[in-house]
Amino acid sequence: MRVMAQVAMVMNLDKCIGCHTCSVTCKQTWTNRTGTEYAWFNNVETRPGLGYPRGHEDQEKWRGGWRLKGGRLVPRTGGRARRLARLFANPELPTLDDYYQPWTYDYENLTTAPLGDDIPTAPPRSAIDGHPTAITWGPNWDDDLGGGPDQLAADPLLARMSEQVRLDYERAFMFYLPRICEHCLNPSCVAVCPSGALYKRVEDGIVLVDQDRCRGWRMCVSGCPYKKVYFNHATGKAEKCTFCYPRIEAGDPTVCSETCVGRLRYLGVMLYDPDEVGAAASVTDEKDLYEAQLGCFLDPDDPEVARAAEASGIPHDWVEAARRSPVHALITRYRVALPLHPEYRTMPMVWYVPPLSPVVDALTGSGHDGEDPAALFGAIDTLRIPLGYLAELFTAGDPGPVEAALCRLAAMRSHMRRVNLGEEQDPRIAESVGLDEPGILELYRLLALAKYDERYVIPTAYTGSVPDPGGTGAGCSLDGVGGPGMMPDGAEGGPGLGSDFGEFDPDAFHAPPTAGSGTSSALRGRVNLLNWNGKGRPDGLFPRARGTVRTEPEL
Amino acid sequence: MRHLHTALWGVLPYLTLVVLVAGTAWRYRYDRFGFTTRSSQLHESRLLRVAGPLFHYGLLFVIAGHVAGLLVPESLTDRLHVSEHLYHANALIAGGTAGLATLAGLALLLHRRLRTPAIRAATSRSDRVVYPVLITVVLAGLTATASGATARSTYDYRLGVSVWFRSLFALDPDVTAMAEAPLVYRLHALLAMALFALWPFTRLVHAFTVPLGYLVRPYVVYRSRGRGEVGAGAGRPGR
Numbered sequence: 185m186r187v188m189a190q191v192a193m194v195m196n197l198d199k200c201i202g203c204h205t206c207s208v209t210c211k212q213t214w215t216n217r218t219g220t221e222y223a224w225f226n227n228v229e230t231r232p233g234l235g236y237p238r239g240h241e242d243q244e245k246w247r248g249g250w251r252l253k254g255g256r257l258v259p260r261t262g263g264r265a266r267r268l269a270r271l272f273a274n275p276e277l278p279t280l281d282d283y284y285q286p287w288t289y290d291y292e293n294l295t296t297a298p299l300g301d302d303i304p305t306a307p308p309r310s311a312i313d314g315h316p317t318a319i320t321w322g323p324n325w326d327d328d329l330g331g332g333p334d335q336l337a338a339d340p341l342l343a344r345m346s347e348q349v350r351l352d353y354e355r356a357f358m359f360y361l362p363r364i365c366e367h368c369l370n371p372s373c374v375a376v377c378p379s380g381a382l383y384k385r386v387e388d389g390i391v392l393v394d395q396d397r398c399r400g401w402r403m404c405v406s407g408c409p410y411k412k413v414y415f416n417h418a419t420g421k422a423e424k425c426t427f428c429y430p431r432i433e434a435g436d437p438t439v440c441s442e443t444c445v446g447r448l449r450y451l452g453v454m455l456y457d458p459d460e461v462g463a464a465a466s467v468t469d470e471k472d473l474y475e476a477q478l479g480c481f482l483d484p485d486d487p488e489v490a491r492a493a494e495a496s497g498i499p500h501d502w503v504e505a506a507r508r509s510p511v512h513a514l515i516t517r518y519r520v521a522l523p524l525h526p527e528y529r530t531m532p533m534v535w536y537v538p539p540l541s542p543v544v545d546a547l548t549g550s551g552h553d554g555e556d557p558a559a560l561f562g563a564i565d566t567l568r569i570p571l572g573y574l575a576e577l578f579t580a581g582d583p584g585p586v587e588a589a590l591c592r593l594a595a596m597r598s599h600m601r602r603v604n605l606g607e608e609q610d611p612r613i614a615e616s617v618g619l620d621e622p623g624i625l626e627l628y629r630l631l632a633l634a635k636y637d638e639r640y641v642i643p644t645a646y647t648g649s650v651p652d653p654g655g656t657g658a659g660c661s662l663d664g665v666g667g668p669g670m671m672p673d674g675a676e677g678g679p680g681l682g683s684d685f686g687e688f689d690p691d692a693f694h695a696p697p698t699a700g701s702g703t704s705s706a707l708r709g710r711v712n713l714l715n716w717n718g719k720g721r722p723d724g725l726f727p728r729a730r731g732t733v734r735t736e737p738e739l
Numbered sequence: 740m741r742h743l744h745t746a747l748w749g750v751l752p753y754l755t756l757v758v759l760v761a762g763t764a765w766r767y768r769y770d771r772f773g774f775t776t777r778s779s780q781l782h783e784s785r786l787l788r789v790a791g792p793l794f795h796y797g798l799l800f801v802i803a804g805h806v807a808g809l810l811v812p813e814s815l816t817d818r819l820h821v822s823e824h825l826y827h828a829n830a831l832i833a834g835g836t837a838g839l840a841t842l843a844g845l846a847l848l849l850h851r852r853l854r855t856p857a858i859r860a861a862t863s864r865s866d867r868v869v870y871p872v873l874i875t876v877v878l879a880g881l882t883a884t885a886s887g888a889t890a891r892s893t894y895d896y897r898l899g900v901s902v903w904f905r906s907l908f909a910l911d912p913d914v915t916a917m918a919e920a921p922l923v924y925r926l927h928a929l930l931a932m933a934l935f936a937l938w939p940f941t942r943l944v945h946a947f948t949v950p951l952g953y954l955v956r957p958y959v960v961y962r963s964r965g966r967g968e969v970g971a972g973a974g975r976p977g978r
């Protein structure tokens with residue numbers, strides 16, 4: 185058994201207040217530059233709603249993710265040859281209008297406008313070309329159901345539900361869905377990149393774009409079904425959520441997690457078996473994908489897994505962290521967290537605890553006791569509409585797992601109310617959802633109290649087991665253009681490098697590196713992207729030839 | 740005059756080649772970040788979806804035509820019993836079509852570049868130099884092709900320009916073969932040399948990074964965070 189580790193996230197949707205603090209702090213950190221004005225690595229959508237970019241969940245249109253073709257997984261946009269044939273124009277690329285045309289205001293006019301009867305205004309200007317512009321759409325235009333039923337009708341998930349359902353549902357509830365890159369186990373953005381510039385990191389599973397290797401073919405943008413790769417139109421390179429890897433490496437939570445007002449984000453290690461991923465992602469029935477992905481995860485408390493993990497080069501403290509991982513607890517122990525759109529077959533690694541509050545609200549609104557277990561369980565069962573919608577989001581339309589997760593949350597609520605009111609406790613409440621009292625208390629502690637140290641259990645980046653080949657120690661995660669880098673067993677990769685692929689089977693779907701190979705750490709020499717405005721070329725952003733002095737090219 | 744001819748057809752081609760190779764190597768080493776198509780599809784997709792493929796596919800055929808026309812000597816086609824008439828008719832129809840497609844694509848690309856404010860704003864200084872050169876190269880090439888079709892034409896480029904081109908590789912440039920060619924051919928060759936000299940310093944470098952390796956790569960790429968390499972542990976070349 186081979187073991188790989190991934191730093192994963194869970195978000196507890198019940199607690200999201202839709203304040204967008206996460207989006208703003210993320211933007212300030214990563215995308216406040218020319219070329220990425222329109223890019224929000226983290227965005228918070230109101231559901232039901234169109235999302236950002238508009239209607240991104242309609243894969244008939246955007247063709248993101250994977251599909252099964254004769255039992256094999258192929259990117260929905262087509263295989264390798266089709267991708268190459270469409271290099272010259274990507275038929276599925278969203279344009280800025282699908283996101284929104286970024287704008288600013290001409291504040292200067294406030295002070296320079298000629299004297300007149302009217303108070304001067306700051307008219308909007310396109311942030312792209314500087315011309316006067318009309319603001320017709322924004323990154324969050326339909327926030328809080330703004331725009332009304334006309335906008336909502338275009339929600340791809342609602343479109344799959346009937347008209348009757350739709351109207352009822354709109355009366356029933358809304359909730360917020362914060363989204364970042366899923367750092368998938370089976371990332372289709374990586375798969376469609378012809379240059380091999382996108383890669384999944386072996387140590388922590390973070391999916392990154394090698395800026396030096398990206399050639400601007402802009403295939404990843406359409407390949408990602410979550411539309412979480414963005415094209416920097418100033419540099420001509422793809423950029424995406426980095427999972428704040430410099431922070432994660434240091435054991436700190438991502439910026440969106442750290443600043444989350446609702447304290448609803450959890451970060452922790454998941455151990456999984458990379459050899460299972462390919463098979464799990466290609467199960468025939470979409471509704472089985474959730475279970476299949478659960479099947480890839482390994483139990484860090486199992487001594488055999490721990491042994492295999494250390495044999496695979498995963499340090500002991502990572503296995504320890506995996507045992508204490510809140511993410512592991514929410515996903516596998518309590519099964520209250522669910523993957524977002526498993527039907528895309530990318531095996532996403534940012535999971536969600538579905539919101540119970542809309543059900544409670546609907547119940548209270550109809551004059552019932554929103555925390556009475558019988559009424560609550562009944563409501564979960566009868567409120568088919570929100571359930572159906574949540575199932576479209578989290579389980580490819582299968583209401584079973586969503587219902588089970590909501591019932592567990594409901595049980596926790598009812599149990600804790602009895603505890604708090606000093607009422608007699610009823611063990612059947614816990615039993616009815618397959619938990620026991622200590623389990624419920626622990627779930628409560630994790631979800632409701634949500635202590636900082638328990639929300640974020642992040643081991644620091646590991647120290648390498650393979651010596652630095654050059655002995656120079658310089659290197660960074662965005663480094664490595666033209667290097668063999670991406671192949672297992674030393675097959676050379678890279679376009680146009682006259683590669684020697686040996687016995688390598690290009691159709692092998694997953695080729696994770698072999699155990700214990702190439703894990704070295706080099707924190708030195710990394711460029712600080714936080715300070716980079718995307719214009720200059722800071723030292724360390726680019727590979728430096730050994731023994732040569734860097735000169736700045738004119739172009 | 741003789742010196743000028745020697746300079747233009749005997750020396751300049753080699754200078755161009757040096758600039759092309761050395762410039763590309765320099766840029767790849769020092770500005771790998773600059774190797775990109777700088778796609779403008781984010782700003783405008785409708786026209787690009789016609790223009791991009793039209794231009795590039797046309798260009799690929801044009802390049803194939805140049806390889807056939809310049810590198811395959813007349814003696815070979817003669818031996819294969821390809822008649823002069825058949826050869827030139829083919830060159831005119833296939834070459835002309837490809838050239839026109841390229842020109843149309845380029846015109847459309849230029850149109851959207853000038854008419855879409857966002858793309859106009861994203862147009863760099865190097866783009867401003869490359870576009871005119873590119874357009875004139877294609878125009879001169881098409882004129883040369885068309886001039887071969889007129890009844891009065893007696894010039895067979897396969898006995899002139901092609902001979903010169905091949906002689907370059909033999910390091911024995913046949914300057915007279917080119918010096919006696921009609922003006923459009925000389926113009927086309929000069930402009931092409933200008934294009935190749937500009938190549939490394941503009942967005943055209945994207946043509947050198949055609950990702951053919953994709954065809955034989957596993958879908959999912961893994962990398963280690965250290966020196967980036969997984970598996971072999973070999974250092975990256977040229978670092």
Ligand code: HEM
Binds near residue numbers: 271272849
């Ligand atoms: C087979 C190799 C080539 C590939 C795969 C390729 C691909 C591309 C791509 C993806 C773009 C960006 C289009 C966009 O989204 O805006 C582009 C633009 C361009 N290419 Fe190529 N190209 C190739 C060869 C060439 C060659 C040989 C030339 C010229 C001699 C050329 C000239 C251009 C020009 C001028 C543009 C700019 C178009 C515009 O936006 O106005 N390309 N190419």
Ligand code: SF4
Binds near residue numbers: 364409424
């Ligand atoms: S969610 Fe992230 S890892 Fe998954 S396909 Fe999209 S960009 Fe890639």
Ligand code: SF4
Binds near residue numbers: 199206207
């Ligand atoms: S900061 Fe937290 S609570 Fe606020 S929108 Fe983001 S995820 Fe929701």
